[in-house]
Amino acid sequence: MPDESATSPYDALLLLSFGGPEGPDDVIPFLENVTRGRGIPRERLKEVGRHYYLFDGVSPINEQNRVLLAALREDFAGHGVDLPVYWGNRNWAPYLTDTLRQLTADGRRRVAVLATSAYASYSGCRQYRENLADALATLTEEGLTPPKVDKLRHYFNHPGFVRPMADGVVAALADLPEDVRAGAHIAFTTHSIPTAAADTSGPEPAHGDGGAYVAEHLDVARLVAEAVREATGEDHPWELVYQSRSGAPGTPWLEPDICDHLETLHGKGVSAVVMAPIGFVSDHMEVLYDLDTEATAKAAELGLPVRRSPTVGADPRFAAAVRDLVLERAAAERGEPRERCALGTLGPSHDVCPVGCCPARTPRPAAAGADSPYA
Numbered sequence: 001m002p003d004e005s006a007t008s009p010y011d012a013l014l015l016l017s018f019g020g021p022e023g024p025d026d027v028i029p030f031l032e033n034v035t036r037g038r039g040i041p042r043e044r045l046k047e048v049g050r051h052y053y054l055f056d057g058v059s060p061i062n063e064q065n066r067v068l069l070a071a072l073r074e075d076f077a078g079h080g081v082d083l084p085v086y087w088g089n090r091n092w093a094p095y096l097t098d099t100l101r102q103l104t105a106d107g108r109r110r111v112a113v114l115a116t117s118a119y120a121s122y123s124g125c126r127q128y129r130e131n132l133a134d135a136l137a138t139l140t141e142e143g144l145t146p147p148k149v150d151k152l153r154h155y156f157n158h159p160g161f162v163r164p165m166a167d168g169v170v171a172a173l174a175d176l177p178e179d180v181r182a183g184a185h186i187a188f189t190t191h192s193i194p195t196a197a198a199d200t201s202g203p204e205p206a207h208g209d210g211g212a213y214v215a216e217h218l219d220v221a222r223l224v225a226e227a228v229r230e231a232t233g234e235d236h237p238w239e240l241v242y243q244s245r246s247g248a249p250g251t252p253w254l255e256p257d258i259c260d261h262l263e264t265l266h267g268k269g270v271s272a273v274v275m276a277p278i279g280f281v282s283d284h285m286e287v288l289y290d291l292d293t294e295a296t297a298k299a300a301e302l303g304l305p306v307r308r309s310p311t312v313g314a315d316p317r318f319a320a321a322v323r324d325l326v327l328e329r330a331a332a333e334r335g336e337p338r339e340r341c342a343l344g345t346l347g348p349s350h351d352v353c354p355v356g357c358c359p360a361r362t363p364r365p366a367a368a369g370a371d372s373p374y375a
């Protein structure tokens with residue numbers, strides 16, 4: 001009988017995230033880390049800095065990750081999965097390079113990596129693979145022999161990610177005043193990205209017309225809307241919209257923006273809206289500012305009742321999904337068959353990003369993919 005808790009060949013799990021500032025003095029250095037070499041207009045940076053200062057310079061993301069780490073450790077311990085869990089970030093302490101150095105010092109040789117981004121895109125996938133390659137290069141230059149890193153597949157359609165979001169939308173609808181509830185629309189939101197990045201997201205066969213990024217979000221939106229219909233008996237109209245646009249005004253990014261969308265729905269006489277941030281794994285600053293502050297103020301100005309549904313965060317079902325992804329990949333690496341959980345029409349995502357998946361504007365080494373220089 002196959003061992004249901006076997007993690008071999010892995011000897012660690014690495015939670016790989018974005019990182020965020022933890023006080024007012026961190027905000028500028030954090031934004032410099034995020035935007036180094038990315039050509040974001042000065043004005044946009046000032047504006048985004050203002051969002052962080054409204055919350056005393058503290059992004060919610062690090063605390064959310066600490067809670068998720070605790071949930072993962074508890075879930076693993078409760079299911080006989082003996083795998084230490086580490087945490088490293090792209091843009092703030094604990095920095096990925098330092099965590100990988102620690103993994104090396106602890107003798108870890110093969111690491112499964114979970115990125116806190118559920119979908120395919122340059123920012124949510126390849127950029128993390130570039131960060132891994134940079135960290136591996138630094139450690140190699142230091143004369144160390146870092147572990148091999150394997151990035152776990154995208155989990156947008158894993159039931160442990162979709163079901164908590166569906167329950168959250170049901171709860172948000174129930175929280176609306178009864179007289180506006182039946183006519184409420186669901187606005188599924190995600191991070192806007194340049195249309196050029198969307199069109200090339202995912203493996204090459206998915207390229208064009210929003211690419212894997214848009215297709216994956218549409219699949220999740222459909223799944224959540226269906227689950228909501230089953231739970232409430234009501235058919236709530238829904239749309240996929242975008243938020244948190246940056247970049248130069250002349251560059252096309254995915255639209256419509258959530259605030260414009262609220263205005264359009266209000267103009268059509270829609271009674272209420274639930275904003276469902278399916279693009280975010282936990283309550284990032286984009287959720288706290290762009291939705292809970294900016295879009296909510298816009299709705300108040302319009303007199304449009306809105307609610308924001310929760311992100312998955314550290315839901316025990318998500319922690320269980322991460323365990324499932326680790327065990328699934330471990331079995332695949334051992335050459336053993338194992339079910340790959342996925343809802344919707346797209347099926348489980350690939351384990352190893354093929355060549356040409358979510359290409360960078362300027363090609364750079366990326367680990368944990370078919371084009372990785374690190375075997």
Ligand SMILES: CC1=C(CCC(=O)O)c2cc3nc(cc4[nH]c(cc5[nH]c(cc1n2)c(C)c5CCC(=O)O)c(CCC(=O)O)c4C)C(CCC(=O)O)=C3C
Pocket residue numbers: 018019020021031034035038040044045048059060061116117118121123124191192193194244245246247279283284285286
């Ligand atoms: C697709 C996507 C995700 C979701 C997937 C994932 O989670 O990875 C995401 C997450 C995040 N983005 C974050 C913060 C920022 N993103 C920026 C800039 C950008 N994001 C982009 C895309 C994405 N970003 C893009 C195309 C840019 C333009 C510049 C570039 O091409 O790189 C900027 C610069 C200022 C600005 O332009 O807004 C900041 C401060 C935080 C932390 C929030 C917190 O503190 O809680 C998180 C989790």
Ligand SMILES: [Fe+2]
Pocket residue numbers: 123191
């Ligand atoms: Fe971002």
